[in-house]
Amino acid sequence: xxxxxxxxxxxxxxxxxxxxxxxxxxxxxxxxxxxxxxxxxxxxxxxxxxxxxxxxxxxxxxxxxxxxxxxxxxxxxxxxxxxxxxxxxxxxxxxxxxxxxxxxxxxxxxxxxxxxxxxxxxxxxxxxxxxxxxxxxxxxxxxxxxxxxxxxxxxxxxxxxxxxxxxxxxxxxxxxxxxxxxxxxxxxxxxxxxxxxxxxxxxxxxxxxxxxxxxxxxxxxxxxxxxxxxxxxxxxxxxxxxxxxxxxxxxxxxxxxxxxxxxxxxxxxxxxxxxxxxxxxxxxxxxxxxxxxxxxxxxxxxxxxxxxxxxxxxxxxxxxxxxxxxxxxxxxxxxxxxxxxxxxxxxxxxxxxxxxxxxxx
Amino acid sequence: xxxxxxxxxxxxxxxxxxxxxxxxxxxxxxxxxxxxxxxxxxxxxxxxxxxxxxxxxxxxxxxxxxxxxxxxxxxxxxxxxxxxxxxxxxxxxxxxxxxxxxxxxxxxxxxxxxxxxxxxxxxxxxxxxxxxxxxxxxxxxxxxxxxxxxxxxxxxxxxxxxxxxxxxxxxxxxxxxxxxxxxxxxxxxxxxxxxxxxxxxxxxxxxxxxxxxxxxxxxxxxxxxxxxxxxxxxxxxxxxxxxxxxxxxxxxxxxxxxxxxxxxxxxxxxxxxxxxxxxxxxxxxxxxxxxxxxxxxxxxxxxxxxxxxx
Numbered sequence: 001x002x003x004x005x006x007x008x009x010x011x012x013x014x015x016x017x018x019x020x021x022x023x024x025x026x027x028x029x030x031x032x033x034x035x036x037x038x039x040x041x042x043x044x045x046x047x048x049x050x051x052x053x054x055x056x057x058x059x060x061x062x063x064x065x066x067x068x069x070x071x072x073x074x075x076x077x078x079x080x081x082x083x084x085x086x087x088x089x090x091x092x093x094x095x096x097x098x099x100x101x102x103x104x105x106x107x108x109x110x111x112x113x114x115x116x117x118x119x120x121x122x123x124x125x126x127x128x129x130x131x132x133x134x135x136x137x138x139x140x141x142x143x144x145x146x147x148x149x150x151x152x153x154x155x156x157x158x159x160x161x162x163x164x165x166x167x168x169x170x171x172x173x174x175x176x177x178x179x180x181x182x183x184x185x186x187x188x189x190x191x192x193x194x195x196x197x198x199x200x201x202x203x204x205x206x207x208x209x210x211x212x213x214x215x216x217x218x219x220x221x222x223x224x225x226x227x228x229x230x231x232x233x234x235x236x237x238x239x240x241x242x243x244x245x246x247x248x249x250x251x252x253x254x255x256x257x258x259x260x261x262x263x264x265x266x267x268x269x270x271x272x273x274x275x276x277x278x279x280x281x282x283x284x285x286x287x288x289x290x291x292x293x294x295x296x297x298x299x300x301x302x303x304x305x306x307x308x309x310x311x312x313x314x315x316x317x318x319x320x321x322x323x324x325x326x327x328x329x330x331x332x333x334x335x336x337x338x339x340x341x342x343x344x345x346x347x348x349x350x351x352x353x354x355x356x357x358x359x360x361x
Numbered sequence: 362x363x364x365x366x367x368x369x370x371x372x373x374x375x376x377x378x379x380x381x382x383x384x385x386x387x388x389x390x391x392x393x394x395x396x397x398x399x400x401x402x403x404x405x406x407x408x409x410x411x412x413x414x415x416x417x418x419x420x421x422x423x424x425x426x427x428x429x430x431x432x433x434x435x436x437x438x439x440x441x442x443x444x445x446x447x448x449x450x451x452x453x454x455x456x457x458x459x460x461x462x463x464x465x466x467x468x469x470x471x472x473x474x475x476x477x478x479x480x481x482x483x484x485x486x487x488x489x490x491x492x493x494x495x496x497x498x499x500x501x502x503x504x505x506x507x508x509x510x511x512x513x514x515x516x517x518x519x520x521x522x523x524x525x526x527x528x529x530x531x532x533x534x535x536x537x538x539x540x541x542x543x544x545x546x547x548x549x550x551x552x553x554x555x556x557x558x559x560x561x562x563x564x565x566x567x568x569x570x571x572x573x574x575x576x577x578x579x580x581x582x583x584x585x586x587x588x589x590x591x592x593x594x595x596x597x598x599x600x601x602x603x604x605x606x607x608x609x610x611x612x613x614x615x616x617x618x619x620x621x622x623x624x625x626x627x628x629x630x631x632x633x634x635x636x637x638x639x640x641x642x643x644x645x646x647x648x649x650x651x652x653x654x655x656x657x658x659x660x661x662x663x664x665x666x667x668x669x670x671x
Binding site: 036040088090140144145146147149150151153154155156157158161162165288291292295328330331332333334335336337338339340341344345347348 | 401403407443447451452453454456457458460461462463464465466467468469471472475476584589592593595596599638639642643645646649650651653654
């Protein structure tokens with residue numbers, strides 16, 4: 001039946017409203033943030049001004065933003081894949097840490113190897129370690145029915161303790177130990193394996209561009225390959241997928257493993273591109289922020305790109321805001337939490353409208 | 362190694378093992394109610410942080426620990442109510458809602474602490490109360506009957522919640538709502554009402570759990586002071602098979618291993634403490650692996666409920 005122009009316009013408006021609804025979460029969260037700022041006796045416009053110019057105002061701000069974007073995007077991609085496969089990966093934190101550990105250990109134990117081979121091997125090791133850390137919860141879910149919500153949290157704790165153990169002992173920088181500082185940090189990795197920084201005097205490393213390419217690849221993987229198609233089918237409707245002969249637990253486990261791989265790669269890049277050593281609190285919450293990014297990017301690999309740039313910018317701008325107008329950067333964490341809560345709460349409205357559309361034709 | 366097995370050290374480990382089970386007990390038993398009614402709240406850690414902050418803040422400002430405890434319970438209850446609105450009324454996916462709540466609690470508690478207090482040091486927390494007669498028994502009295510009041514409350518909560526869950530109408534309704542919301546609804550039980558109560562109760566207990574850290578156990582507040590204890594509490598509910606007694610066992614296990622590790626560090630005993638701390642997490646995974654198929658979780662856990670759908 002041909003649609004009238006009026007109903008077509010109405011449908012378009014409806015659709016765009018559905019698409020925009022989650023986006024409202026950010027201004028709404030910032031509005032609440034502004035109220036908090038006013039209670040704190042800080043001018044919100046001045047504070048947000050510093051936030052935005054700090055993150056995006058000049059080359060230094062933008063490059064720093066993109067440095068923070070990189071792990072957010074990679075972890076976010078991993079969470080998108082898991083989500084599309086119907087599993088919630090809360091283990092990004094641990095997977096990232098394991099990736100960083102594997103990278104550091106590999107690089108430090110093969111000091112005579114040529115830089116570029118070692119660099120590639122180190123990335124692969126990081127990705128593999130993260131994948132392994134995602135595979136265990138995947139396997140436990142597939143074979144024994146263990147909820148990945150819990151196992152990934154436990155895996156986070158184990159990875160954090162493992163890192164602490166290594167940094168307090170076997171991996172602690174021998175030089176620092178001799179000096180008696182006992183700083184929980186590893187030795188520096190050789191300059192030959194550092195990720196290339198294309199812009200002079202900036203910390204932006206090529207890991208960011210690799211992450212962008214991966215976002216596109218994940219999109220192609222999920223929407224243009226049969227494995228990706230099955231992962232999405234499993235996530236959309238496990239019962240129907242089972243009926244269609246898809247091995248549901250297998251694809252759920254695969255989604256968690258691939259998710260872990262990206263988080264592991266993020267950890268690898270943090271070591272090779274940013275810190276050049278393993279240190280405590282390396283992850284600084286990327287595992288959770290990655291969930292925010294994935295959710296805000298509408299669980300789409302390409303949506304994760306702007307989402308990760310936005311939240312990367314918030315992290316950088318938040319630090320500047322703390323220095324310039326003395327607003328604790330925890331405000332950014334608070335706003336991120338609100339964004340998640342608003343986005344998940346908005347889903348019901350989209351669903352209700354869709355149902356109404358179905359009923360009323 | 363010899364150092365570890367002296368009487369004072371062993372007594373010390375048991376004493377702190379019992380003491381530090383307190384936050385786990387409060388938080389995990391609160392979460393037990395929530396999950397028994399079908400709501401998985403992963404935001405326990407955020408609620409605990411808010412409780413720890415508000416308890417500390419009010420106790421410092423008013424010089425009254427009980428007011429601090431009350432503030433923590435109220436703040437936790439509000440966070441629980443927020444979770445209930447989001448997961449019960451708005452029917453949002455429970456896993457992510459909880460993560461959002463955690464991030465909010467982590468950010469807000471740090472933000473409020475930095476702006477309202479900056480860097481206040483410590484507070485004189487709830488003092489130990491020696492129970493008459495029982496407290497006089499040599500060794501036993503010191504270990505079991507000379508704790509601050511919140512420790513006693515936490516352990517009393519186990520039989521009390523057991524009684525509520527299994528012997529009262531309310532407990533039956535909670536279990537019914539978590540097992541089969543449609544059937545409970547048919548029988549006239551308000552599914553959403555029960556879930557609002559349990560999730561809010563979970564929040565209140567999580568708030569008290571946080572305060573037990575900041576004004577009774579270590580008596581300071583700092584950024585992310587719970588360090589993931591709230592997440593452990595969620596896992597303890599699974600670990601304890603959704604029973605308060607099981608939760609008690611798990612809480613003691615975690616807290617004893619932590620106590621052991623702290624004493625080992627304190628005494629400089631050369632055993633790899635870093636490896637030992639991983640054990641309870643690994644053990645939890647093993648327990649989950651062996652029990653997930655055998656022990657039935659509340660059938661409606663994480664499932665949203667809307668009348669006329671299913």
